[in-house]
Amino acid sequence: MTPEQLLAAPSTALPTLRGAVAGLPSYVPGRRSARADIAALASNESHYEPLPAATVAVAEAARRMNRYPDMAAVELRERLARHLGVSLEEVAVGPGSVGVLQQIITGLCDAGDEVVFAWRSFEAYPILVELAGARPVRIPLDHLEGHDLDAMAAAVTDCTKVILLCTPNNPTGVPISHERIEAFLQSVRSDILVVIDEAYVEYADAGSGPDSLALYRQYPNVCILRTFSKAYGLAGLRVGYAVAVPAIAEGLRRTALPFSVSALAQKAAIASLDAGEEMAARASAVREERARMAAELEAQGWKLQPSQGNFLWIRADEVLLATLVEAFNGAGIMVRAYQGDGVRITVADAASNDRVLRLLAAHAA
Template identity: 60%
Template sequence: MAYTTSPQLALRPLVHELPAYGAGRRATDATSAALASNESHYDPLPSVLEVVQTAARRMNRYPDSAAPALRAGIAAALDVVPDEVVVGPGSLGVLQQIIAAVCDPGDEIVFAWRSFEAYPILVSLAAARSVMVPLAADESHDLEAMAAAVTERTKVILVCTPNNPTGLTVEHGRMSEFLSSVPAHVLVVIDEAYVEFVAEEDPLDALALFRAHPNVCVLRTFSKAHGLAGLRVGFAIAHTDLADGLRRVGLPFAVTALAQEAALASLRATRELQERVALVADERNRVARALRRAGWAVVAGQANFVWLRTDDTLRERIVDHLEMHDILVRGYRGDGVRISLADTLTNDRVITALGDRSTFAAAR
């Protein structure tokens, strides 16, 4: 049979312009320390693993796309109603639903930079426009500059707290003041992927701000503290009109039955989760103190990683040097190095490999 030659299929022009998401490098052997992705380095919680193993026997069936049990569980845990809960494939998947539901081509989305590098990818995919507001000199969100960046085309503001990759949080008072200056038609998304790791005396209460402001939405995930990164499940707390719209634009069956069962089990495993989070927080503080004593500039981050602000020359040297010691970390061009936390022995490898900053910087 003869076939005619058809014209070459053409991708949308914006696809060629999309920045590539640089996922953290994976370890290729058991001796390598994979600290380039902010995932949990502990085994799954035993009670959660047991639930997943049982649920796996039913993986020939479609999940319930509405995730009623999980939404009810989240609502009960956070004192909201199920209609205010939207479940999706990770908080990033839910954020894509938010942008799809709210933004038309050419609309603007304001966020700090550097922040989560997937933000500009999702914005570009929606043919919207990223408005990147530089972080302040102390690595914090410059909320005043972000408010000043709002125009008539602004539809969404993203606030990542603790911020990825710097780890700093936004104070409650500053956030409340910021919201009072944001037009009511602009949706403010508070991205709290790392909220469980926050150990501040007076932390941001995003849910209180959600209840006080009809244009606030809160994003969270089960990928980090809960250790379910491989199952892809996150959620938003949104006012009911927005929540209904987010569910309408979501991909059906995007959150598997295994993920729903695991997330619900993890919500019940409060004590186990708190113990694990405490281990990470203790290691974060210990590693930060050790690196500061060695002369490295480490901010008081509140996530499951530490951040080193560097120029590009030092960034490349750090990444290459640690790789020579079988430690994989994440370098950000023009900004610095993010090192995810692991167990005590692995974190000690990082401290030892970096050594004294003055000696490291002088070495060739």
């Protein structure tokens, strides 16, 4: 072939993914089933239907879904600002807290930067970090299934840009006290963003975790991350938010995918905030069921750490985990298994919870 013919010849090469993407582990969602006899306890969803006011708001907004949503989500941000006692400029929203977290990582991390977090914790953490080209730094949980803050502080380097604190921790349910986080904040550099991820804060007993707003007001490098997916029951609409100093919050809004929070989600979130007392009553009922289940499981001989989420965690080795997963599957109960670590069980209605208790009673030590 002449040089001209070689240049004209079609290439057989195909596009390739970035190395960081090709090597990413897939996020594993909780299993689901449409069967009415299956107890869906794998995804920490609220077992309640959406708040009535949210359903009405969605129906009204649906009549205008031929129009783009407000990309700045001003009405929702104003309502959140009033709810939290902050300014509009301190609030950023996104498609669920995981979407906002991606905005955080994208906005702060360059290739080679480090993000420190406990492990095991929220499964999306290492995925989002690696996707940004940054390096995830996993710090093992302590013997009480909580954050080892001393080890996390010791892991900070000149490359550390973000630290993620999940409280109560998913999947173990263990919170981080206000005093421990405050001491931690005093020990880390002020140019590191410390994200307090509170996806399950509405389920936590008063005083069990931090007063994150007070910490934010005292430490400008704190960012609060929350969601409407859990206690507010809007998991299917995808809306979460962050509170950060205006410069950081503005950066999060800039890194957001345009129009990522639908008009339906924005209206439903506002209506849900306005129905806060009803949501709080539902969360209280979940706390009561959580306490009832934990007490019975401990009486059966299971060793549990006190959970402050809408779920319970059972530490299990490979043998026990395989036994439990097989038993749950056979009983039509969907739970979340974490290979090599344990099983997470969402607290739901009393009837579903009783099915869990009967099954675990048969496998107690």
